[in-house]
Amino acid sequence: MQQTIQTLTLEQLVSMLPRRQRDAQKGNFGRLLCITGSRNMPGACLLSAMGAIRSGAGLVTVATAPENPMRLAAAIPEVMWLSLKTDENGFLLDKPNHEALLPHLEKSSGILLGCGLGVTNETRKLIDWIISQTASQSKPLLFDADGLNCIADRIDIDRQTGTDWIFTPHPGEMARLCGKSIGEIQHSRIETAQQFVTAHPITLVLKGAGTLVAQPNRMIRNPTENPGMSRGGSGDVLAGMIAGLMVQGNISSWNAACMGVYLHGLAGDLAAATHSEQAMLPTDLLAQLPTAFLRLEHLRDKN
Secondary structure, three states: OOOOOEEOOHHHHHHHOOOOOOOOOHHHHOEEEEEOOOOOOHHHHHHHHHHHHHOOOOEEEEEEOOHHHHHHOOOOOOOEEEEOOEOOOOOEOOHHHHHHHHHHHHHOOEEEEOOOOOOOHHHHHHHHHHHHHHOOOOOOEEEOOHHHHHHHHHHHHHHHHOOOEEEOOOHHHHHHHHOOOHHHHHHOHHHHHHHHHHHOOOEEEEOOOOOEEEEOOEEEEOOOOOHHHOOOOHHHHHHHHHHHHHOOOOOOHHHHHHHHHHHHHHHHHHHHHHHOOOOOOHHHHHHHHHHHHHHHHHHHHHO
């Protein structure tokens, strides 16, 4: 029997975003490790890191191909960078990066895996190793884009870890996860999401018109967003936003996902109002995030 799907509202987010203590410091808001980007996809790690830092993560470290820190550091001086070893095509290697990554995995409050990572045998092995290293640490992991593609053929590994996972697939990635066509996913989005989270107890964010956030016993639909957001990079911003929220300690994966999709869509609506749906870019969306968060904070502070 299909469950009733509520529509997410800004008012519902009020209780999800805790007030910051006046004596807070950066350590109170989590350490996010982003394992993202490859030689030819630097933009994905930039956009996701910007989404994370704009959403309030205390410390963000981006582990990526060695070319990317020099390319991107000036654009986002607020984050830290970890250069990793790559193959001849610029994709991350597995074992040669274990030593460099291990202390960062241990210190992190949560991990974002995927944006621009690429799918190779080495990236698959690297993600498997990261999962094994964090299995006993009870920290959230967010899988987006190639992070999802790297585990699509062995999705049952989530049953082995006990970690708090978030998946953020678009319809194509969801089709690979489910072994269905994109048409089948789009024709039965609610049923697909229900079936998936019943089989795999994670937090699912099924992107698309009317983005769905689902857990085994609940589901909600997002009303913000517009067709101008349908371009490369928007999903990287969303993944970074949710990851930046989820590491803050007092924000659950469900709340992080709900706030992330609503405020991401609201920022997209604000960007479209300023730049048009035709011409807006994901960077315009990022520029509107302060206004989106201000709306939530002002509403919260009235209560």
